[in-house]
Amino acid sequence: MTIAYDTARVRADFPILSRVHHADVPLVYLDNAATSQKPQAVLDAVDHFYRHDNANVHRGLHLLSEAATEAYESARRKVAGFINARSWREIVFTRGTTESINLVAQAWARTHLRPGDIILSTVMEHHANIVPWQMVTAATSAEVHYIPLEPDGALDLDAVKQALDAGRVRLLTVTHASNVLGTVNPIRKLAQMAHAAGAFILVDGAQAVAHQPVDVAALDVDFYAFSGHKMCAPTGIGVLYGRREILEAMPPWMGGGDMIEQVTLAGSTYAAPPNRFEAGTPPIAGAVGLGAAVDYLTGIGMEAVHARVSELTAYTLAWLADIPGVQVIGRAPHRAPVVAFTVKGLHAHDTAQMLDLSGIAVRAGHHCAMPLHTDLGLPATVRASLALYTSRAEIDTFARALRDIAHVHA
Numbered sequence: 001m002t003i004a005y006d007t008a009r010v011r012a013d014f015p016i017l018s019r020v021h022h023a024d025v026p027l028v029y030l031d032n033a034a035t036s037q038k039p040q041a042v043l044d045a046v047d048h049f050y051r052h053d054n055a056n057v058h059r060g061l062h063l064l065s066e067a068a069t070e071a072y073e074s075a076r077r078k079v080a081g082f083i084n085a086r087s088w089r090e091i092v093f094t095r096g097t098t099e100s101i102n103l104v105a106q107a108w109a110r111t112h113l114r115p116g117d118i119i120l121s122t123v124m125e126h127h128a129n130i131v132p133w134q135m136v137t138a139a140t141s142a143e144v145h146y147i148p149l150e151p152d153g154a155l156d157l158d159a160v161k162q163a164l165d166a167g168r169v170r171l172l173t174v175t176h177a178s179n180v181l182g183t184v185n186p187i188r189k190l191a192q193m194a195h196a197a198g199a200f201i202l203v204d205g206a207q208a209v210a211h212q213p214v215d216v217a218a219l220d221v222d223f224y225a226f227s228g229h230k231m232c233a234p235t236g237i238g239v240l241y242g243r244r245e246i247l248e249a250m251p252p253w254m255g256g257g258d259m260i261e262q263v264t265l266a267g268s269t270y271a272a273p274p275n276r277f278e279a280g281t282p283p284i285a286g287a288v289g290l291g292a293a294v295d296y297l298t299g300i301g302m303e304a305v306h307a308r309v310s311e312l313t314a315y316t317l318a319w320l321a322d323i324p325g326v327q328v329i330g331r332a333p334h335r336a337p338v339v340a341f342t343v344k345g346l347h348a349h350d351t352a353q354m355l356d357l358s359g360i361a362v363r364a365g366h367h368c369a370m371p372l373h374t375d376l377g378l379p380a381t382v383r384a385s386l387a388l389y390t391s392r393a394e395i396d397t398f399a400r401a402l403r404d405i406a407h408v409h410a
């Protein structure tokens, strides 16, 4: 039996969606790839934590500290279940995808890379999956190489194979879904290829985890990084999934409270993962909010969310294909709910500003993917990105406004 997806009911869970924009038009929020909105359940969880359970974690022997620790650790167990990690020990809380990737670059790569080793990345990456590797290879005399793209925006898999066959790749680091092209990469296949070549694989899951089921065991990845704020949770909380044996062999990155076993003035020994990688007071309320977001998304069902956003993406693409002067960037068959485009005769920023006057929030620029835009020969694109609460009516409003703008400037 198929249960119809009830968009109106989902929308009612998000208070911000009923606000007006520029005093008189309803908000059409299509900037979900930048950050998602938060459902009442997440707002309530954070509010409840501060009103009833607030204390520092892992430190006090008093009741409140135990309650805060339980709330924090229970969020970790929920996240582990959400992505099918084998153990909560494989879930490190960070500030977001960027910090998760930097953690691997500084703790794993810095100690493992030798001169001549290769980090294999791709042309479609967000800066968060480029710059940390440039920093660490500069410090180790290793190299970063980039896989080119097919004309439709898919990854060139022959080039991946060729690069891996050379035998010097230590890590393949790739996005699950492009934040510009929408391309969803074949992660399981890439993991098999990387492992066959003796390399690890890290996946930037920032644009995937809110829109499709993610099973790190089935994907067989070594690291998976994502941000809470893009999946209905607060800002300031993120996740690094790491295969247990790899995390156990990794030295810490940041030092401080909570990540140690013993400290003397002569030196320190370190706690087991995940605490080893969580120096200092963590984002406790953020983790609680993330746990609530996991419960919320699980309640709807990630398969249902995926079916819904896929259908709505196809609807958006069909609309845009019909507007003269609008060119969609990226045509890979498997795609996330991200649609980047240009409008003939208009700079991306002007298009975004005109849409904003109609209440439509989109993003314009390079979307932290400058190398990709250079590759595409475009200084900037406009990006409309959808979420589980986006309605067809919103896509209609957006597409009609875009049609009018494109018509005037054709």
Ligand SMILES: Cc1ncc(COP(=O)(O)O)c(C=O)c1O
Pocket: 033, 034, 095, 096, 097, 098, 099, 126, 128, 129, 175, 177, 178, 179, 204, 206, 207, 227, 368
């Ligand atoms: C593909 C991708 N990777 C990484 C990031 C960085 O995420 P954060 O800023 O939450 O660390 C983003 C954010 O837009 C992204 O889209």
